[in-house]
Amino acid sequence: GQNIDQPTEMTATEGAIVQINCTYQTSGFNGLFWYQQHAGEAPTFLSYNVLDGLEEKGRFSSFLSRSKGYSYLLLKELQMKDSASYLCAVKGAAGNKLTFGGGTRVLVKP
Amino acid sequence: DAGVTQSPTHLIKTRGQQVTLRCSPKSGHDTVSWYQQALGQGPQFIFQYYEEEERQRGNFPDRFSGHQFPNYSSELNVNALLLGDSALYLCASGIVTSFHEQYFGPGTRLTVT
Numbered sequence: 001g002q003n004i005d006q007p008t009e010m011t012a013t014e015g016a017i018v019q020i021n022c023t024y025q026t027s028g029f030n031g032l033f034w035y036q037q038h039a040g041e042a043p044t045f046l047s048y049n050v051l052d053g054l055e056e057k058g059r060f061s062s063f064l065s066r067s068k069g070y071s072y073l074l075l076k077e078l079q080m081k082d083s084a085s086y087l088c089a090v091k092g093a094a095g096n097k098l099t100f101g102g103g104t105r106v107l108v109k110p
Numbered sequence: 111d112a113g114v115t116q117s118p119t120h121l122i123k124t125r126g127q128q129v130t131l132r133c134s135p136k137s138g139h140d141t142v143s144w145y146q147q148a149l150g151q152g153p154q155f156i157f158q159y160y161e162e163e164e165r166q167r168g169n170f171p172d173r174f175s176g177h178q179f180p181n182y183s184s185e186l187n188v189n190a191l192l193l194g195d196s197a198l199y200l201c202a203s204g205i206v207t208s209f210h211e212q213y214f215g216p217g218t219r220l221t222v223t
Contacts, residue, residue, distance in 0.1 A: 004152075031210055042114075042200060042214040043153070050210075087152050095166040096143055096204055096212060100152030 002026045004101035006088050011107045012078055020073045020086050020104045028093020034062050034073045035087040037103065043087055046073070075106070083108045112137065114203050114215035122221045123191050131186045131218045135203030141165075142184040143212070144176060145200040153200055159184050160206055188220075196222045 003025045012018040024032070031050040035043035049055055049064035049071060061074040075082055085105045089098040115134045123129050135142050141160045145153035155168035159178035178184045182203075188195055198219050204212040 033210070035214075042216045045213070048210040089152075091210075096141055096158055096206075097155045097166050097168065098143075098145075098153075098202075098212070099155065100145075102150075103152045 002090060002092065002099040004088055004090060004099060006086075006101040006104045008102065009105045009107070011109060012075075014078055014080060014108055014110050016078050018075045018078060018106060020075070020088075020106070022071045022073070022088035022101055024069050024071070024088070024090050024101075026069075026090050026092060026099070029066065030091040030093060032062075032064055032071050033089040033091065033098060034060075034071075035089065037085045037087055039084075046086075078108050080108050080110070082106065114139075114201055114213050116199075116201050116215040116218050118218060119216070120219045120221075122223060124223055125191055125193060127191050128187065128189045129191060129220060131188075131199050131201075131220070132183065133186070133201030133203070133215060134183045135201075136213050139203035139205055139211075139213070140182055141204045141206050142178055142182065143202045143204070144184070144186045145202065146170075146195075147198040147200055147217070149197070156186070191222045193222050196220060 006022045034046040037043040047062035085103040088101040143158040144156040147153040157167045162178045173189045198217045200217045201215040
């Protein structure tokens with residue numbers, strides 16, 4: 001089976017940095033995804049990691065350690081529009097099925 | 111180029127009724143996956159369709175069924191609705207040969223009373 005854990009909620013100040021951790025236990029692994037989801041909207045793709053290391057994309061970076069079953073999403077220079085839920089998801093051994101964590105709600109304060 | 115579209119946007123049904131939700135994938139995509147997202151939780155995988163066949167299924171009862179049409183669009187059917195089926199139903203489309211390209215539609219908010 002698959003188990004994915006991430007914090008429920010985080011609060012940060014505009015302009016600051018926030019790191020959202022995700023730990024996973026899976027029977028197979030073919031990549032880890034991060035999605036952003038604003039309330040009432042569809043999840044939008046942020047990043048994909050399949051090899052160990054850091055992937056940087058503008059203000060957002062994602063890190064993966066397969067041996068530790070661990071990933072984080074780093075949000076830099078926070079903006080008010082970054083207030084949203086951030087979903088960690090793992091793709092298993094076969095097919096396109098994504099197993100999601102419960103999501104981390106990030107609240108950015110002025 | 112339209113992205114993934116879903117209809118209807120919102121739906122209210124009564125316990126015991128049946129519902130059909132529809133999804134049109136992004137142009138060029140050939141797979142459709144359906145997810146159920148309860149309030150405050152992450153999406154849960156229901157099933158995936160490719161070449162008009164169910165290819166993978168999550169831990170959902172047989173009351174949940176689907177279909178994919180030759181034009182790659184898809185339907186999700188839920189029979190004998192329960193209060194616990196109230197959720198946002200998300201459709202995601204992708205390309206079977208592309209490992210990580212998967213785009214979500216805006217979802218259908220189903221309320222069962």
